[in-house]
Amino acid sequence: MGKILSVKPEYRNAIKDLIEYIKSKIEYVNSLSQDELLKLYEEYKDYVKTPTKAEKKSPLPPLPNAEIGKVVTRFAPNPDFVLHLGSLRPLIISYEYAKIYEGRFIVRFEDTDPRTKKPKLEYYKLILDDIRWLGIEPDEVYYQSDRLELYYNVARELIGRGYAYVCLCPSEEFSKLSKSGVACLHRGQSPSENMELFDKMLSGEFKEGEAVLRIKTDLSHPNPSVRDWPALRIIDTKRYPHPRVGVKYRVWPLYNFSCAIDDYYMGVTHVFRGVEHKVNEEKQRYIYKYLDWKEPTYIHHGRLAIPGGILSKSKILKGIREGLYKSVDDPKLATVPALRRRGFRPEALKNIILRVGISPSNAVIDFSLLASENRKIVDRLANRYFGVRNPFKVYFKRVSHIDLIKIRKHPDYPERGVRRFEFRDEYISLYIDFEDYSNIISRDPFRLIGIGNFILEEADKQVKIRYIDNDVKKAKKEGYKFIHWVPVDHSIKCIFIYPDTTYEGYSELNILDEKVDSVIQFERIGYFRIEDLGRNNINVVFAHD
RNA sequence: GCUCCGGUGGUCUAGCCCGGUCAAGGAUACCGGCCUCUCGAGCCGGUGGUCCCGGGUUCAAAUCCCGGCCGGAGCACCA
Numbered sequence: 001m002g003k004i005l006s007v008k009p010e011y012r013n014a015i016k017d018l019i020e021y022i023k024s025k026i027e028y029v030n031s032l033s034q035d036e037l038l039k040l041y042e043e044y045k046d047y048v049k050t051p052t053k054a055e056k057k058s059p060l061p062p063l064p065n066a067e068i069g070k071v072v073t074r075f076a077p078n079p080d081f082v083l084h085l086g087s088l089r090p091l092i093i094s095y096e097y098a099k100i101y102e103g104r105f106i107v108r109f110e111d112t113d114p115r116t117k118k119p120k121l122e123y124y125k126l127i128l129d130d131i132r133w134l135g136i137e138p139d140e141v142y143y144q145s146d147r148l149e150l151y152y153n154v155a156r157e158l159i160g161r162g163y164a165y166v167c168l169c170p171s172e173e174f175s176k177l178s179k180s181g182v183a184c185l186h187r188g189q190s191p192s193e194n195m196e197l198f199d200k201m202l203s204g205e206f207k208e209g210e211a212v213l214r215i216k217t218d219l220s221h222p223n224p225s226v227r228d229w230p231a232l233r234i235i236d237t238k239r240y241p242h243p244r245v246g247v248k249y250r251v252w253p254l255y256n257f258s259c260a261i262d263d264y265y266m267g268v269t270h271v272f273r274g275v276e277h278k279v280n281e282e283k284q285r286y287i288y289k290y291l292d293w294k295e296p297t298y299i300h301h302g303r304l305a306i307p308g309g310i311l312s313k314s315k316i317l318k319g320i321r322e323g324l325y326k327s328v329d330d331p332k333l334a335t336v337p338a339l340r341r342r343g344f345r346p347e348a349l350k351n352i353i354l355r356v357g358i359s360p361s362n363a364v365i366d367f368s369l370l371a372s373e374n375r376k377i378v379d380r381l382a383n384r385y386f387g388v389r390n391p392f393k394v395y396f397k398r399v400s401h402i403d404l405i406k407i408r409k410h411p412d413y414p415e416r417g418v419r420r421f422e423f424r425d426e427y428i429s430l431y432i433d434f435e436d437y438s439n440i441i442s443r444d445p446f447r448l449i450g451i452g453n454f455i456l457e458e459a460d461k462q463v464k465i466r467y468i469d470n471d472v473k474k475a476k477k478e479g480y481k482f483i484h485w486v487p488v489d490h491s492i493k494c495i496f497i498y499p500d501t502t503y504e505g506y507s508e509l510n511i512l513d514e515k516v517d518s519v520i521q522f523e524r525i526g527y528f529r530i531e532d533l534g535r536n537n538i539n540v541v542f543a544h545d
Numbered sequence: 546g547c548u549c550c551g552g553u554g555g556u557c558u559a560g561c562c563c564g565g566u567c568a569a570g571g572a573u574a575c576c577g578g579c580c581u582c583u584c585g586a587g588c589c590g591g592u593g594g595u596c597c598c599g600g601g602u603u604c605a606a607a608u609c610c611c612g613g614c615c616g617g618a619g620c621a622c623c624a
Contacts, residue, residue, distance in 0.1 A: 015604050019565080061559090078624050110624060117623055171622055212622050222548050225620050233622040255624050278549065279619050302551080302617080355558065355572070361551050362617060369557065369573055379586045386583095411581065449582055472582050482582065523583040545584080 059354050063097055063270060065297045071103030072269045075131075075138075076110050076259070079123040081313045082328045083130045083336040085349075085365070086304045090272045092353040093301070095136045097270060106266055107131065107138040110259070111145045112252050114242040115235050119145075121243045126328075130336045134346040142266065144258050145244045151253045152202065154261050154291070155213055155232055159194045163290040164231060166197035167214045178227045181219045187228070201234060201251050208236045215257070217286050229283050231257035260284040264293045275300045275360060302362035309334035309367070331541055332499045343519040343529030343543035345381075348374035371544035378519050378527055378543070383409040383416060385511045386449075386484040387522035387540075389496050389503035390434035393488065394463045396454065398428050402467070407450045409513075419510040421450075421487055429488040431506050439481040440465065447475040447482045449523070484523050493537035496528070507538060519543065 063071065073094035077087060098105035107128070111119035124143075131138065158164040167174060167186045177184050189197070201211050213232040221227050231254060237247040253261075259280070263271060264287075281298045288295045310316055311334055319325045329337035339349065351373045356363050384407075406418040430448070432440075439446055445455045445468060452470040456463070475482070486506045494507035507522070512533065514520060519529050520540070528540035 019604085022566080025566095059559095076624085080624085113623060115623095116621095167622095175621090209622065214622095223620060224547090230622050235622090252622095254622070259624085275550070275618055277619090277624085280624090282549095300550085300618095307556090352557090357558070359551090359558075360617095363557060366556050366573075372573060375585070376587095382585090384583075384585090407582085411583085412586075447582070451582095475582075482584095484583070521583085521585070523585085525583090527585085 060093070060096060060100065060357060063101065063297075066097075066101050066270065069102050070269065071098055071101035072106065072267045073098045073103065073272065074106035074108050074263070074266065074268050076108045076273075077127050078110050078113075078117055079119040079127060080111075080117045081123060081317070082126050084311050084313075085306060085309065085334040085336075085339070086274075086311045088134075088336070088349055088353050089301055089304055089356065090274070091131065091136070092134070092350055093272045093358055094270075096350075096354065097272075098139075103269070104139040104267075105136070106140045106142065106268070108142045108262060108266070109144060110255070111143060111242070111244065112254070112258055113235075114237060114252070115240040118240065119243050124244075126337065130340070133336075133340060134349065140266070142262070143244060144253075144262065145242055147258070147262065148245075148249045148252070150265065151232065151258055151261055152251070154287075155198065155257075156195065158215065158231075158287075158290060159198055159213075160191050161290065162191050162216075163286075164213055164215050165189050165194045166201065167212050167228075167230075168197075168210065171209065171212075174228075175224070178219070179224050181227070183219055184228075187214075187216070201232070204250060206234055208234050210234065215283075215286055215290075217283070221282075223279055223282070226279065226283055229256060230254055256280050256283045257287070260287040263296050264288070264291075268296050271296050271298045272358065273298070273300060275302055275362075299358055300360060301358050302360050304356065305362065305364045306334050306367060306370075307364060331497060341529065341531065342541050343378065343527060344370070344374050345377045345519075348377050367544075374543065375527065379521075380410075380412070382519045382521040382527055383514065384411070384521050384523050385419065385508055386486050387494055387496070387505060387507040387511075387525060388431045388433045388484070388486050389505040389525065391431040391486075391505050392434040392437050392463075393429055394432055394440070394465050395427050395429040396457075396465045396467060398423055398426060399467050401470075402428075402451060405450050419508065421490055421508070423487070430485040431488060431491060432483055432485050433505075436481065436483040437463075439483065445475075445478070445480050447472070447480045448485050449482050451485070453480060482524075495537065495539045497531070497539060497541045499542070507540075511538065 075091045075094050077083070083091070095105050097103075109119070109124060128141070155164060165186055166189070167184060169177070169184050169186065174184055197211065198213060200206060201213070211234060212230045214228045215231050217226055217228055219227050232251050233254060234250055235252050237250050241247050242249070262268075278300050281300075285295065287293070305311065310319070310332070316325065316328065316333060316335070320327065320330075325332055328335050329341045331338055331342050348370070352365065352370060356365065402423050405421040405423065408414055408418055409416040440456045440463070441459065443456050445453055447453050453468045453475050454465045455468055457466040458464045486508050490509045491506040492509050492511065494505055496503040496505060511520065511530075514530055514533065516530055516533050519527055521527050522540075526545045527543040529543060530538065531541050532539035
């Protein structure tokens, strides 16, 4: 409509009629059948915008400044912790866009602070492992700790051109000056003086904190942290050795310096990172400008939170020290190892992240959304079994036709076979869940799934139930409670691990057909991942209902 | 305090740049039906929104402009 008016402004006077006219046309088109629409489409094909391949392939919006085959993205974790739900946003989005645009995806470990954010060898491995588990195979993997010489070279280049200087001010001194927009006395040093001082930094003549290389920016920049921001500083690696390169280097780049250089040299075209990096875009812009490099496109997304889920690195580490959590994969946590351990599937996590997208606002992801996405995927994978968390024994006198009970492993996939239960003895003992006992004590009839309808006969020291009939239709119509059971002599001890508790109960023995790591459903209880399958007992970790 | 950025049903999100099939679409949650010897999945239907508030521009505003409120982020020799 706006289009029509801009082409034919004279219609402006008759706007009311125009609206009516368009409405009638729209109604007409909407009333057409598929075939008629197709015919119309053929006729006017050239006027219709067809979405490009990239637009069709994914729920993600088209990327600005992107061309098929030329997009390069990267995920840049600090190996001082494992991946968690929050890290998944830049990771999955970066990877997805690289894939959509048939470009490259890079993983780059940002391990340039051996002191306060000390990297750990185990985390490099765990992070890469989790990335691959998510079905993401990086085209290239880099370690910033291997690239120090490159950063030194760029530093020399900037010093030579007069865009950087070695500042000898104590940091409090500098920030005082910078707050009032005053240059420190090192700012005016000549390139050759700076070069000399920089060499001294490298050769170890300064101690930690005594010298820092700064990038000249704008001393009147509204954000004081942008004013002559620091690029390289000294870390006493004798005291804080780097886990990969030990004491080899003592001059280390700060985030903005190494990040800008690497993004450029690695040919990164699009950067996805959290909103907390917004100002860093401005800082890094100076490097690109001074060296006449082309800047990547930055997209800053909001943070992710999960109610009751703890994502903070420091809080988790503290919790582990205090014994609140057992380890980084404690099921209480929203870390990738924990989610993985609980049986969340990579596709589910991916779907969640794609749904949340690249919006700059923060998002609170309710656990039910995670559960629902995962349930959709896991439901068809998970075979069904009976398990009781709070075992309670009941017994009944067998009737002759109750001898071999077969129940499908999966109600929708008969080809997966059945679970078999053989009953031979005169009296049969079963474990049922104690919560279900209340339904029995009320003396209402109930149904043992797959066996038949029963009613309580006596509740003395032992609870005896009596078989009535095997009429499923009646059971449904009368609203009998359908309860699951585990035969005492066909059971295996099972530990049910929940985020805040564990149960020691039983599973039916047929679960031994499964493998460690498979996700199963205990009927009426929920989905679990099998963590341990021993001969005498098993462990399962709760995913969700 | 200063500087940025957000605000669409309970939650998440599409639409906002380029105002008009948007009296707002999808997902989740909730309710009901079908299916099912699970409280699952699937399919069908339903409840739920003053598009943060106020003003302005316009024939027309979720969309543009101004003001306010609320929320977030940054203000490290961390990433």
